[in-house]
Amino acid sequence: MFELPFSLLLIIFIYLFVLGSCCASFLFVVVHRAAIPQSIPFYKGRSHCDSCGTELTTSDLIPIFSWLFHKGRCRHCGCSISVWYPISELIGGIAFVLSFVAYPFQFTKIAICLLTAICLLLIALYDSLTMEIPDRYTLYLCIPALLSIWAFPHISLPQRLLGLVCISLPMLLINLLIGDAFGGGDVQLMAVCGFLLGWKLTLVGFFFGLIFASIQGIFLLVRGKAKIGQGAHMPFGPALCTGCYLSLLFGTTILRFYLSFFPS
Numbered sequence: 419m420f421e422l423p424f425s426l427l428l429i430i431f432i433y434l435f436v437l438g439s440c441c442a443s444f445l446f447v448v449v450h451r452a453a454i455p456q457s458i459p460f461y462k463g464r465s466h467c468d469s470c471g472t473e474l475t476t477s478d479l480i481p482i483f484s485w486l487f488h489k490g491r492c493r494h495c496g497c498s499i500s501v502w503y504p505i506s507e508l509i510g511g512i513a514f515v516l517s518f519v520a521y522p523f524q525f526t527k528i529a530i531c532l533l534t535a536i537c538l539l540l541i542a543l544y545d546s547l548t549m550e551i552p553d554r555y556t557l558y559l560c561i562p563a564l565l566s567i568w569a570f571p572h573i574s575l576p577q578r579l580l581g582l583v584c585i586s587l588p589m590l591l592i593n594l595l596i597g598d599a600f601g602g603g604d605v606q607l608m609a610v611c612g613f614l615l616g617w618k619l620t621l622v623g624f625f626f627g628l629i630f631a632s633i634q635g636i637f638l639l640v641r642g643k644a645k646i647g648q649g650a651h652m653p654f655g656p657a658l659c660t661g662c663y664l665s666l667l668f669g670t671t672i673l674r675f676y677l678s679f680f681p682s
């Protein structure tokens with residue numbers, strides 16, 4: 419990939435970044451409206467400020483830059499706009515660029531990665547807002563999971579079926595024994611991701627998910643938003659989605675690097 423002229427690479431990266439950040443921006447609106455019961459559906463009405471109701475113009479809708487340019491405030495009423503808007507747009511852009519880095523010019527694989535990124539972003543954003551993962555969003559993820567049989571043929575069906583249960587089943591058993599340890603949505607999410615990734619990459623993805631969740635937990639403790647022993651809950655979906663997506667892109671390389679320490 420890096421034998422290509424730098425100017426061409428830059429155009430591809432910018433194109434994917436803009437596409438990813440625009441998708442994330444749209445998904446944020448979809449999730450925001452879906453999470454608020456009395457809100458209008460995402461396909462009705464233009465984007466508007468939640469505080470003053472003013473319809474947003476094109477200059478308010480440029481991913482990341484609009485937020486930075488207006489210093490995180492509505493330019494009509496001055497109310498603050500969540501920092502999660504530009505952060506999710508940034509994550510969307512990076513997720514799209516990384517798909518090309520992982521599978522340069524392998525367009526079928528890139529297409530599946532982008533579709534997976536969109537579904538995982540939808541799930542992660544909704545879970546962050548509501549601490550729930552709707553069944554329909556997990557169903558959407560089944561589409562790239564099924565298409566991956568054709569795009570990633572090196573992951574065999576037995577590997578996928580083992581992936582489906584290798585994390586989700588222990589999570590389900592822990593839930594039955596301890597009760598309410600994981601959300602039902604997290605279990606379903608790991609089942610579908612397991613089928614998409616196969617058991618090896620599912621283990622890698624879950625491992626990274628645990629690391630991200632630990633960082634998230636420490637962050638909440640430090641900011642005083644949770645206390646040890648209070649039985650406080652936090653959304654696990656965003657960490658799992660990030661871990662599984664990284665595993666889809668780089669899991670095989672990570673696994674090969676890890677196994678190189680154990681020569682057979």
Ligand SMILES: [Zn+2]
Pocket residue numbers: 467468469470471472492493494495496497
């Ligand atoms: Zn406003």
